[in-house]
Amino acid sequence: xxxxxYRYNPETDKEPWxxxxxxDDIRPGMMLLDALLAIxxxxxxxxxxxxxxxGVCGSDGMNINGTNxxxxxxxxxxxxxxVEIRPLPRLPVIRDLIVDMEPFYKQYRDVKPYLTVKDPxxxxxxxxxxxxRDKLDGLYECILCGxxxxxCPSFWWNPxxxxxxxxxxxxxxxxxxxxxxxxxxxxxALDDPFKLFRCHTIMNxxxxxxxxxxxxxxxxxxxxxxxxxxx
Amino acid sequence: xxAPGLQGLRPWIVQRISAAFIAVFILYFTxxxxxxxxxxFDHWQQWLALPFNNMAMALFIVAVxxxxxxxxxxxxxxxxxxxxxxMFLFTLVMSVLVGSGLWGLRALFNLHxx
Numbered sequence: 001x002x003x004x005x006y007r008y009n010p011e012t013d014k015e016p017w018x019x020x021x022x023x024d025d026i027r028p029g030m031m032l033l034d035a036l037l038a039i040x041x042x043x044x045x046x047x048x049x050x051x052x053x054x055g056v057c058g059s060d061g062m063n064i065n066g067t068n069x070x071x072x073x074x075x076x077x078x079x080x081x082x083v084e085i086r087p088l089p090r091l092p093v094i095r096d097l098i099v100d101m102e103p104f105y106k107q108y109r110d111v112k113p114y115l116t117v118k119d120p121x122x123x124x125x126x127x128x129x130x131x132x133r134d135k136l137d138g139l140y141e142c143i144l145c146g147x148x149x150x151x152c153p154s155f156w157w158n159p160x161x162x163x164x165x166x167x168x169x170x171x172x173x174x175x176x177x178x179x180x181x182x183x184x185x186x187x188x189a190l191d192d193p194f195k196l197f198r199c200h201t202i203m204n205x206x207x208x209x210x211x212x213x214x215x216x217x218x219x220x221x222x223x224x225x226x227x228x229x230x231x
Numbered sequence: 232x233x234a235p236g237l238q239g240l241r242p243w244i245v246q247r248i249s250a251a252f253i254a255v256f257i258l259y260f261t262x263x264x265x266x267x268x269x270x271x272f273d274h275w276q277q278w279l280a281l282p283f284n285n286m287a288m289a290l291f292i293v294a295v296x297x298x299x300x301x302x303x304x305x306x307x308x309x310x311x312x313x314x315x316x317x318m319f320l321f322t323l324v325m326s327v328l329v330g331s332g333l334w335g336l337r338a339l340f341n342l343h344x345x
Contacts (some may be wrong), residue, residue, distance in 0.1 A: 157309045190239070191306060197239040210254075226240050 001026050002082035003039065005046065008093050014091070018084075019046075026076060032083070033060055033071040047096035055210055058145030061088050062097050068147035068208040088150040090159055103159060105145045107167035110195075113174065116182035132178040139173035139218060141211050142166060148215055150203035154198040161194035165205035165215030168196060172218035175225060189227050196222060237308075246301045249294040256291045285339065290337040296328045 001023050008016035021039045033050055040046050048071075051057040055073040063086040065079055076083075091099035103210055117126065149155050149164035163171070171190060174180050190196040196219065205215040263278060264270045279285050303324050311317045 154309065192239045193237040193242075195239070197243055198309065223240075223243065227244060230240060230244075 001035070003035065003077060004082045004084045005039070005097070006086040007046070007096055008091075009045075009095055020082070023202045028077070030076045031072055032064060032074040032076055032079065035053070035076055035083075036060075036071055036085075038050060042217075047094075049098055056143060057141035058210075061145040061147045061150075061210075063087065063089060063150075066149045070147070070210045073210060078120050088146055090150055090156045092144070099146075101146060104144075104149055104164070104166065106165045107149070108144065108170060110121060110163060111167045111171040111174070111189075112182070112186070113170045115174065115177065115180050116185075117179065121156075126175075126179045128179055135176045135178070136173060138213055139169060142169050142173075145210060146209060147208045148213075151204040151208045152199075153202055153204070154200060158194055158198055162198035163190075165193045165219070167185060167201070168199070168222065169213065169215040169218045172222050175199060175222060183225075187222070187229055190222065191226065237304075239290075242301045242304070246298060249298040252294045253298060256287055256294075259287070261322065279339065289336060289339055292332060292339070296332045300325065300328050 003021040003023070004018045005021060006016055007013070007019045021043070023035055023038055025038070026035070026126050031053075031168070032150050033053060036046070036048055048060065048062070050060040050072065052059070053072045055070050058070065060071040061068060063101075064071065064074055065084050071085075087097045087099045088226065091101065091103060100130075117196075134229060142151045144166060146166065148169075149166045152162075152165055154162045155164045171186060175183055175186050180186075199216070201216050201220075203216050206213075206217075209215070263284075264274075267274050279288060304321070307317055307324070309321050311320055
């Protein structure tokens, strides 16, 4: 099977380039990460992140044949040859397929992804009814791989101002949480032409999310809550 | 706010309300003119002489221009990043839209009092 992989070492390369590799020992059920590990055995200079190999840690997000995804849960048999692998788009490349996730994490921090409780905290845990807990389904499962945000054209156009689907999904997760007492502040912080309203429901985020989440719907829910609050 | 003077929620709501009004007006207008075999200038005058139609057309002009402003504003915010160029384009678009609106309303008003 043939692969074309983005290579860039800022210490030695003036510009990025594509390197071709060939793997002959392709077994049924083999994932793209298995292939990358096999390639790395041949060429230890190739750099990429990976950890759990099970689609849980979100480390191996990359652009595979033009679509973002996790290498560890992408079947080689589903890919067209040559498999073209590039780093996640619009993030600074540190080396080869390794990108600087800091701009992405900054967006995440900007939405204050933690419960804010103003009342004195109870002696026991903050309780929530099963119905209220159900509202968080489809929001809390995000693994922060960055596939959605880096596939979003609004993020490509305004990466420093638009918060991106992953951070907005987290914003929705805490806005929906009945235990949180900073809903008003959270909504006010998003009422800006860029942070939330650059989303044009392009839905690339939904298409690429390896966990099957729907950030576009979450963004729509935030808008609905904003409208209700403003009326 | 990352862009002083520009808002998020309000334009988004206005865009949707204006879109709904534009859709309803176009449907109403289509039904009205479908009742004429020929819809010439005299028919236009007669149709717009009715206060309801005249007011609806005036609102339609405002809705279209406001909707257009928000749409073009969004495109400029997405693609044009130098602040000076962005301000120039905002001014240019706003001038064209306000000018068009005043022209349209003047034509409508003159027609009404004629």
